[in-house]
Amino acid sequence: MAQSAVxxxxxxYSGGLDTSVxxxxxxxxxxCEVVTFTADIGQGEELEPARxxxxxxxxxxxxxxxxxEEFVRDFVFPMFRANAxxxxxxxxxxxxxxxxxxxxxxxxxxxxxxxxxSHGATGKGNDQVRFELGAYALNPEIKIIAPWRExxxxxxxxxxxxxxxxxxxxEMKRDGTKSPYSMDANLLHISYEGYDLEDPWxxxxxxxxxxxxSPEQAPDTPRTLELTYEKGxxxxxxxxxxxxxxxxxxxxxxxxxxxxxxADIVENRYVGMKSRGCYETPGGTIMLKxxxxxESLTLDREAAHLKDELMPRYASLIYNxxxxxxxxxxxxxxxxxxxxxxxxxxxxxxxxxNVMVAGRKSETNSLFDSSIATFEEDAGAYDQxxxxxFIRLNxxxxxxxxxxxx
Numbered sequence: 001m002a003q004s005a006v007x008x009x010x011x012x013y014s015g016g017l018d019t020s021v022x023x024x025x026x027x028x029x030x031x032c033e034v035v036t037f038t039a040d041i042g043q044g045e046e047l048e049p050a051r052x053x054x055x056x057x058x059x060x061x062x063x064x065x066x067x068x069e070e071f072v073r074d075f076v077f078p079m080f081r082a083n084a085x086x087x088x089x090x091x092x093x094x095x096x097x098x099x100x101x102x103x104x105x106x107x108x109x110x111x112x113x114x115x116x117x118s119h120g121a122t123g124k125g126n127d128q129v130r131f132e133l134g135a136y137a138l139n140p141e142i143k144i145i146a147p148w149r150e151x152x153x154x155x156x157x158x159x160x161x162x163x164x165x166x167x168x169x170x171e172m173k174r175d176g177t178k179s180p181y182s183m184d185a186n187l188l189h190i191s192y193e194g195y196d197l198e199d200p201w202x203x204x205x206x207x208x209x210x211x212x213x214s215p216e217q218a219p220d221t222p223r224t225l226e227l228t229y230e231k232g233x234x235x236x237x238x239x240x241x242x243x244x245x246x247x248x249x250x251x252x253x254x255x256x257x258x259x260x261x262x263a264d265i266v267e268n269r270y271v272g273m274k275s276r277g278c279y280e281t282p283g284g285t286i287m288l289k290x291x292x293x294x295e296s297l298t299l300d301r302e303a304a305h306l307k308d309e310l311m312p313r314y315a316s317l318i319y320n321x322x323x324x325x326x327x328x329x330x331x332x333x334x335x336x337x338x339x340x341x342x343x344x345x346x347x348x349x350x351x352x353x354n355v356m357v358a359g360r361k362s363e364t365n366s367l368f369d370s371s372i373a374t375f376e377e378d379a380g381a382y383d384q385x386x387x388x389x390f391i392r393l394n395x396x397x398x399x400x401x402x403x404x405x406x
Contacts, residue, residue, distance in 0.1 A: 042187025093189025255282025
């Protein structure tokens, strides 16, 4: 990209080492004005220091936006209506946050008259794809600067040296030490990559986890809770109405206390490599179990089975960065149509890392008919003799083939 073509750029900015170096590097290499954007999506860190660092770097337009409700309402909840899980294990905590950040970057670029956006994702990971596919879908003409694909600062040592040379302050953690892991956190999850996790045989240390106690240290008494659903979304916990972000935050707290939601995964990145990561998703783990429980009561069999067939494709679209694609929107419309009947209450029991369904009910949409399903006398609600013809018709092709083999 011709550096002279960029006059103003919106940078996704955390205030950490990488993006602090990127901010200065953009000013030096591109000679452009930089607008910083810091998103509060529930990562649990103080964001005002990012404002102070941006101001110290001469940034005049600083955006720090609370996006927690939008994140859960418009991204997390729709994804959980699909029961989305990537490769059978990953609840897509990082993946689902990227389209929201891309959306806001494009909005701020329009508001400030910027002609480019920039991010700190590396050239080896999925996030560069997710940010940029989302951005191009929303503004096909936007310029994108990805420093990790341009500069030669390809190690932490080089980044630290650059920061020291240019007087960029690098804060340590509050306890004076910095986690050795590459971490990403939002209201849905926290992830850990790198360091000793790069050997998939090494078990992560107990001191790595931030949100959850180990199942061994969880309470000896089960925790029971009830989740109320309306159109596939949780609207109350134990009868108390909550906003989407409040729901997820509370489920994270309860789940973490009971050792829920730890995962150690080797996944296939979109760029082609395998990657090992560890994840804490306590609220999401509870939500997935509960949502499937209420759907089991309220969804028609064939609609439920078709949803399960579509889910892996839907999950891959999110993982690979296609949230704003027409195919994801098409699948979402079909999924949301099924959720009009997903209303009711699920009772769960949490115990030492396990989420167990203890009951489910729906006053308006239950398809469970005890008069038909009972093992006792059913007063003629179901004629068992009908099964004879049903079985014979379904066995016809098998019998024909069996005779041929004989």
